[in-house]
Amino acid sequence: MSRLIVVSNRVAVPGTSSAGGLAVALQAALEETGGIWFGWSGRIDPDDSGQVHEHDAGNIRYITVDLSKRDHDDYYNGFANRTLWPLLHFRVDLVDYSRITYAAYRRVNALFAEKLAPLLRDDDIVWIHDYHMIPMAKLLRELGVTARLGFFLHVPMPSSDLLAALPQHERLFEGLSSYDLIGFQTERDLERFQDYVRLFGRGRVISHGILETRKGKRLRAGAFPISIDTAQIEEQARAAAAKVGVKRLATSLSGRELAIGVDRLDYSKGLPERFRSFGRFLKRHPEHRGKLTFLQIAPVSRGEVLEYQKLRSELEQLSGHINGAHAEPDWTPVRYVNRNYPHPTLTGFYRLSRVGLVTPLRDGMNLVAKEYVAAQDPKNPGVLVLSTFAGAARELDGALLVNPYDMDGVADAIAAAMEMPLEERRDRWETMMAVLRENDITAWRRKYLAALREPI
Numbered sequence: 001m002s003r004l005i006v007v008s009n010r011v012a013v014p015g016t017s018s019a020g021g022l023a024v025a026l027q028a029a030l031e032e033t034g035g036i037w038f039g040w041s042g043r044i045d046p047d048d049s050g051q052v053h054e055h056d057a058g059n060i061r062y063i064t065v066d067l068s069k070r071d072h073d074d075y076y077n078g079f080a081n082r083t084l085w086p087l088l089h090f091r092v093d094l095v096d097y098s099r100i101t102y103a104a105y106r107r108v109n110a111l112f113a114e115k116l117a118p119l120l121r122d123d124d125i126v127w128i129h130d131y132h133m134i135p136m137a138k139l140l141r142e143l144g145v146t147a148r149l150g151f152f153l154h155v156p157m158p159s160s161d162l163l164a165a166l167p168q169h170e171r172l173f174e175g176l177s178s179y180d181l182i183g184f185q186t187e188r189d190l191e192r193f194q195d196y197v198r199l200f201g202r203g204r205v206i207s208h209g210i211l212e213t214r215k216g217k218r219l220r221a222g223a224f225p226i227s228i229d230t231a232q233i234e235e236q237a238r239a240a241a242a243k244v245g246v247k248r249l250a251t252s253l254s255g256r257e258l259a260i261g262v263d264r265l266d267y268s269k270g271l272p273e274r275f276r277s278f279g280r281f282l283k284r285h286p287e288h289r290g291k292l293t294f295l296q297i298a299p300v301s302r303g304e305v306l307e308y309q310k311l312r313s314e315l316e317q318l319s320g321h322i323n324g325a326h327a328e329p330d331w332t333p334v335r336y337v338n339r340n341y342p343h344p345t346l347t348g349f350y351r352l353s354r355v356g357l358v359t360p361l362r363d364g365m366n367l368v369a370k371e372y373v374a375a376q377d378p379k380n381p382g383v384l385v386l387s388t389f390a391g392a393a394r395e396l397d398g399a400l401l402v403n404p405y406d407m408d409g410v411a412d413a414i415a416a417a418m419e420m421p422l423e424e425r426r427d428r429w430e431t432m433m434a435v436l437r438e439n440d441i442t443a444w445r446r447k448y449l450a451a452l453r454e455p456i
């Protein structure tokens with residue numbers, strides 16, 4: 001079997017970073033075939049980019065590259081997170097337009113390509129991840145790489161009219177045609193991409209998922225909804241009840257129900273809207289006051305970017321405001337926490353929660369939604385309140401689907417979750433679990449890699 005080469009901005013080198021859902025998935029994929037995981041080292045060198053680090057563990061070689069302060073500022077904080085991130089999450093109003101950061105994005109991609117190309121063999125399968133790395137295939141091809149190259153976009157694909165706001169959109173998206181397979185989270189993302197190809201790429205959609213560029217090159221595109229290790233999360237959540245942190249949380253509730261949200265502190269997650277919705281819930285449904293505590297875990301993310309700093313202050317204000325208005329001497333309605341918790345502990349928190357609040361304004365998939373479901377106690381499952389704008393809503397239709405902008409609607413969904421009879425909760429949970437058992441993380445990567453291996 002050919003080697004797998006995974007390329008992503010973040011690399012989970014053992015012992016250096018906490019492994020999120022994606023990291024676990026890619027790690028397991030690499031273990032199956034052996035190979036290389038390549039990307040940014042997470043280190044910032046004050047002067048120069050390009051120092052390479054290697055680390056071997058089992059049959060995986062981790063190869064990572066340092067970035068200079070300037071490249072980190074302009075490529076990661078800049079073009080990736082102040083331009084592409086808001087654009088791909090439909091937030092044209094937040095997009096920063098800068099030729100300087102675009103140049104850095106190209107420069108860092110070229111640096112990565114230059115370090116990676118000599119390590120590749122013709123029969124390797126190269127799987128490149130997410131919006132940080134869009135130009136990689138074109139750059140690798142220019143360096144003579146002939147291996148199969150696949151791309152997976154973890155975030156949403158917006159509509160063509162939004163993408164057209166980016167001055168460099170044609171150059172950037174034309175680069176995608178150097179891949180052999182482009183993967184999206186949902187059919188809707190794929191459709192929007194096909195529209196873009198027709199409208200701006202001047203290419204052809206030969207049949208659903210088979211595209212031809214205006215130069216006559218054929219490539220595949222498909223929807224591959226990412227998932228979780230369903231069986232492992234079930235197991236972790238079952239075992240988590242014994243953990244000190246989980247027991248402490250359970251005791252602290254003093255018999256009240258818990259609603260939980262777990263998100264990176266990011267404006268795409270709809271956190272201010274969620275806080276306000278919870279405030280509305282307390283106003284619109286006074287019968288539930290004092291019976292439900294809302295725990296929002298929101299580790300700080302991309303804290304050097306201004307929008308993220310503003311969001312942080314807004315949430316501090318909002319949580320203070322709601323608590324000021326509704327708290328009792330023995331009850332604080334909102335518990336707002338900026339730290340991260342070990343993954344097994346989180347699964348224990350999910351299992352304790354009567355309501356899972358996953359209400360992003362836009363999200364490629366949202367694995368918290370899937371994990372919340374997999375972590376539930378089958379005998380007494382909680383209710384997922386899920387934004388229709390998360391990719392996960394396409395699969396998890398047993399959730400209470402909400403429009404996160406409609407705060408009265410979200411407030412009413414929280415009330416419905418509190419009032420839902422056990423039988424309905426079980427039915428909804430079983431529907432969702434059936435999907436998660438069938439499309440787990442192993443199925444996801446096998447489907448993607450099989451499609452990438454398939455000749456066109």
Ligand code: F6P
Nearest residue numbers: 009010022130131154155301302
């Ligand atoms: O899942 C989307 C994603 O942007 C990943 O590519 C990224 O690694 C993750 O979210 C977290 O963001 P960051 O790497 O900027 O901390």
